[in-house]
Amino acid sequence: MRVRKLTFLTLAVAAGLSLTACQNDDDAAGQPAPSSASSASSTSGGSGSGGSDQDGGKGSTGAASGGKDTAAGSGSDSSGKAPKCTTDGLEITAKDNFIDGDPEGTVAVGLTNGSGADCVISGFAGVDLKTDAGDISATRKGDPGDPYILKNGKEIDFYVSYPLNESGGSGVRITGLVVTPPNETKSVALAWPGKGTLPVTDGSGSPVTVGPIGSAGQGG
Structure with missing residues (x-):
């Protein structure tokens, strides 16, 4: 009789451990992978790289504008040509x-x-x-x-x-x-x-x- 109770107890503990392992697997599946979290952080930038994606976009536009100004040259009009001397x-x-x-x-x-x-x-x-x-x-x-x-x-x-x-x-x-x-x-x-x-x-x-x-x- 004592042997049968120990057997049932052993089976109950094993079942409990198996259920816990399954729950841990389910919880892990619901969390993003570390590599995914790193990629998201890199894309959004953060305060050190201009803040939000929107701010980052403005920065890109500004860089392109700066390139245009540089190509046009100092004193150039909107067409990129210097005006005549007066x-x-x-x-x-x-x-x-x-x-x-x-x-x-x-x-x-x-x-x-x-x-x-x-x-x-x-x-x-x-x-x-x-x-x-x-x-x-x-x-x-x-x-x-x-x-x-x-x-x-x-x-x-x-x-x-x-x-x-x-x-x-x-x-x-x-x-x-x-x-x-x-x-x-x-x-x-x-x-x-x-x-x-x-x-x-x-x-x-x-x-x-x-x-x-x-x-x-x-x-x-």
């Missing part, structure tokens, strides 16, 4: 560039970009010499070449050539220089830095010529 954005100066022995007098006109952004400049500037006999417009001479991207703070030059007064007479007195940047209508009046007079001509053509932008070298 009179108001340029500092214009003139200096005597005559070298002894040259057949003509030369003045170098410098255009410095002070607009705060890069700009494009090309072609010819308008140049007029003020004289006591009236204004003389310079004639264009040379190939205008390709457009230049003038970096902010940088200078580009062009030349103005004029005949030397070697006639022995008083000639035509030069009183000033007027420069109009390419594709602009606003002019800047400057003091004339070259020789003081021009020879008297018969008026059959302008004795003054202007080279294209960049013809007198590009400054740093």
